[in-house]
């Protein structure tokens with residue numbers, strides 16, 4: 643086992659664990675944000691740089707600090723390593739710069755974006771962003787296009803994290819989209835005019851940390867903080883059938899996979915569950931979902947029914963307190 647200290651918390655981890663994984667084992671403020679790494683997607687990470695941390699001691703054997711900040715999602719723990727995340731002013735400054743960099747081309751259209759309220763970049767910029775932008779040039783612009791009958795691509799919002807590409811590669815029959823071109827003209831797109839229509843392609847919407855890929859069956863139908871996320875399941879022959887049903891009253895507005903506290907899917911669900919089962923009779927509703935993530939969705943989201951205190955009938959009260967009446 644290897645001993646690593648992150649922001650003054652020490653933990654023992656197995657060889658091959660990354661700093662980010664070790665930080666998640668500790669939990670809380672120690673965990674750096676991660677917009678491109680995804681525990682269930684092989685090869686992910688190393689693209690967004692939001693998870694940069696300072697290694698102030700490389701290992702017990704070689705205590706020299708690492709000369710530059712390192713991406714915690716791609717850096718393996720060494721025995722005796724000392725890492726700083728929130729306790730390093732240098733890291734916090736770098737994170738601000740990364741947010742500014744990511745927002746160079748990302749439009750500030752949160753008020754009209756379907757991802758608002760559940761957007762990792764929005765959360766990241768609230769926590770680390772500056773209140774003004776120094777970027778005066780024009781942002782790059784793309785047309786909004788359909789990539790498949792149920793998915794809309796809003797390329798202006800894409801931060802090129804590659805999560806959707808890995809999802810298509812690893813969870814669908816055939817990948818027909820990817821990152822085309824290089825540098826500041828890179829874009830997510832399909833080859834020629836191919837449609838993405840394989841069984842698990844809808845999961846690309848769930849893994850996208852921003853509002854670049856959205857569900858056409860839900861777009862502009864409601865704001866997520868007006869909906870109640872409920873655990874629901876059905877017998878499905880293709881996937882686990884365990885989903886989150888986003889409801890308002892008795893109506894299901896959208897179906898997504900269930901996400902953990904880091905915003906990662908617990909199960910990848912099939913397109914039929916996601917896009918075609920919108921009737922309450924299609925599902926067994928288990929109950930309100932536990933919203934652990936810091937999010938506006940947790941506002942007005944009640945997980946337990948608290949019985950109001952019962953006002954005793956007048957006769958009963960007079961019996962108990964005859965002198966006071």
Ligand code: SF4
Pocket residue numbers: 799800801802803804805806807830846849850851852854855
């Ligand atoms: S579309 Fe979304 S998931 Fe795909 S690369 Fe862009 S930001 Fe990442």
Ligand code: FES
Pocket residue numbers: 675676677678679687688689690691692693694713714715716
């Ligand atoms: S999460 Fe580490 S570089 Fe993106």
